[in-house]
Amino acid sequence: MRWDNLRLTGADGDDPAVPLFARGAVTRTFDTPEFRGMTFYEIQARSIINRVPAASRVPFEYTINPYRGCGHRCIYCFARKTHEYLDLDSGADFDSKIIVKVNAAELARKELASPRWGGHHVAMGTNVDCYQRAEGRYRLMRGILAALRDAANPFSILTKGTLILRDLDLLTEAADVTEVSASVSVGFVDQEVWRAVEPGTPNPRRRLQTCATLNDNGIACGVLMAPILPHLTDSPAQLERTVKEIADAGATHIAPIVLHLRPGAREWWLSWLSREHPRLVPRYLELYGRGSYAPKAYQEQVTGLVKEYAERHGVGRATPAMARRLPPRPTPPTPEPEQLRLL
Numbered sequence: 001m002r003w004d005n006l007r008l009t010g011a012d013g014d015d016p017a018v019p020l021f022a023r024g025a026v027t028r029t030f031d032t033p034e035f036r037g038m039t040f041y042e043i044q045a046r047s048i049i050n051r052v053p054a055a056s057r058v059p060f061e062y063t064i065n066p067y068r069g070c071g072h073r074c075i076y077c078f079a080r081k082t083h084e085y086l087d088l089d090s091g092a093d094f095d096s097k098i099i100v101k102v103n104a105a106e107l108a109r110k111e112l113a114s115p116r117w118g119g120h121h122v123a124m125g126t127n128v129d130c131y132q133r134a135e136g137r138y139r140l141m142r143g144i145l146a147a148l149r150d151a152a153n154p155f156s157i158l159t160k161g162t163l164i165l166r167d168l169d170l171l172t173e174a175a176d177v178t179e180v181s182a183s184v185s186v187g188f189v190d191q192e193v194w195r196a197v198e199p200g201t202p203n204p205r206r207r208l209q210t211c212a213t214l215n216d217n218g219i220a221c222g223v224l225m226a227p228i229l230p231h232l233t234d235s236p237a238q239l240e241r242t243v244k245e246i247a248d249a250g251a252t253h254i255a256p257i258v259l260h261l262r263p264g265a266r267e268w269w270l271s272w273l274s275r276e277h278p279r280l281v282p283r284y285l286e287l288y289g290r291g292s293y294a295p296k297a298y299q300e301q302v303t304g305l306v307k308e309y310a311e312r313h314g315v316g317r318a319t320p321a322m323a324r325r326l327p328p329r330p331t332p333p334t335p336e337p338e339q340l341r342l343l
Helices: 078-086 092-096 104-112 133-138 140-150 163-175 191-197 204-216 236-248 265-276 278-287 296-313 337-342
Strands: 026-028 039-043 049-051 062-064 097-101 122-124 155-159 180-185 220-228 254-258
Touching (some): 078 092, 104 140, 140 163, 180 204, 204 220, 220 236
Parallel strands (some): 039 097, 062 122, 180 220
Antiparallel strands (some): 026 039, 049 062
């Protein structure tokens, strides 16, 4: 397997060029219902704060991802392709073979303290969910959040999970010293569709309750309304129902995104669609025949409806209770020439 960014450091005299599996990465299985059929590969990562490639169309530069692969098993997940970089498949392996960076918290504390680190915003949950089921056992996020809090480093979290509430104490402590925000991902509230395409996730309504709880505790939380599934969750009635429930949860904002089908996710999704909704396959091939994204006109139609419903139902009118008002961050001193050379 290829583990290019997941090798041991060689600090104990080991050769860092030898792949992890050849050097005894710990493989675990757990005989409990929530982990049955899953394998966890515990590895020592070389780094944990990742810089996002400039070509990526995302509003952040740095991420922390303590896991690779995801037990949420969302059929459409855009991150599936990344498992192929490890010589694992983007289908069943992505759902059941989870890479666990067991030294994530230790690395986070070390990298945040580095003179080279500029205190940039760190986004989490942007590749696979940092609060997937595995986090309930490994508890990596508590150490990561403590490191971010102690460094007063701004961060945000995106999750489909409810486990984030376990760490509410750390989130509120961090929000007293830096900028902290969260979003929950809820693309629809249709119970039948949820069970079919997001089988490992909490109920969408439980996620919206999580959003409400975070806001009640002063952690600004909005909703990523994603993905909106063409011909499955995109009717005006379905969209308005979802937006209304998001508004009722007190979300600070709503960001709608229509399903995109990148390689890896595309094959897995179309395979599922051909089994469960074969009549929709021609429609999807028409929508996504030229690439990973639905036509711009379709996206604008759907997002326009969401915006209309958001205004109608008052999304964003509520503000987080006990909202933190942080003092302005001091301007860092200009480094001396010697310091610049060290950076």
